[in-house]
Amino acid sequence: MTEDSREDAKTMLPKAVSFHGHLGPYLVLGMRMGLLARSFLKPKNQDDLKGVIEARLTPPVSCVIDGVQVASGCTLGKGTIQLSEVSDRILAKFQGHNGMCTIRVKSQVFDELLEGTSKGTDEDIRRMAEDVMARSDSDLFEIIRTL
DSSP states (O other): OOSSSHHHHHHHHHHHHHHHSSOOHHHHHHHHHHHHHHHHHOOSSTTTOEEEEEEOSSTTTTHHHHHHHHHHOOOTTTTOEEEEEOSSOOEEEEEETTEEEEEEEOHHHHHHHHHHHHHOOHHHHHHHHHHHHHSOHHHHEEEEEEO
16 A cells, blocks of 8 residues: 555545445545555554544544544444544544554644535535545645654
8 A cells, every 4th residue: 555545545436436325525535544544553464553533423524434443444333443523523543553643634724625515516516526536635634653
């Protein structure tokens, strides 16, 4: 995996959309967060990576959860992901055998998506997802790695 999650996300997008049911910007954000966690922490197996997601637990923001599950391999069913309800951010903390990383959606990005999805048409939502897919990790996220 690359240090920028865009190329890996393009490859994984059909699987994520199939799992989630539709394309949206929060699904793409979550997918990219999960890909970054795997890239940074290089889990040895499916149970090596564990995560905590802090976000609104209602749609559309909660769609980030499905993206993280698909891309990271951390799932609710396996108990390798936990959820924490917060209203003012999207943040994921991951831990593996060789360290930790925290990935936070930048406040400006979070605010833009909240505004856009609250009054956007289906076409607007699709365009927002494409925009999230095209932006660099550094444009979207604040990342802290601890080894």
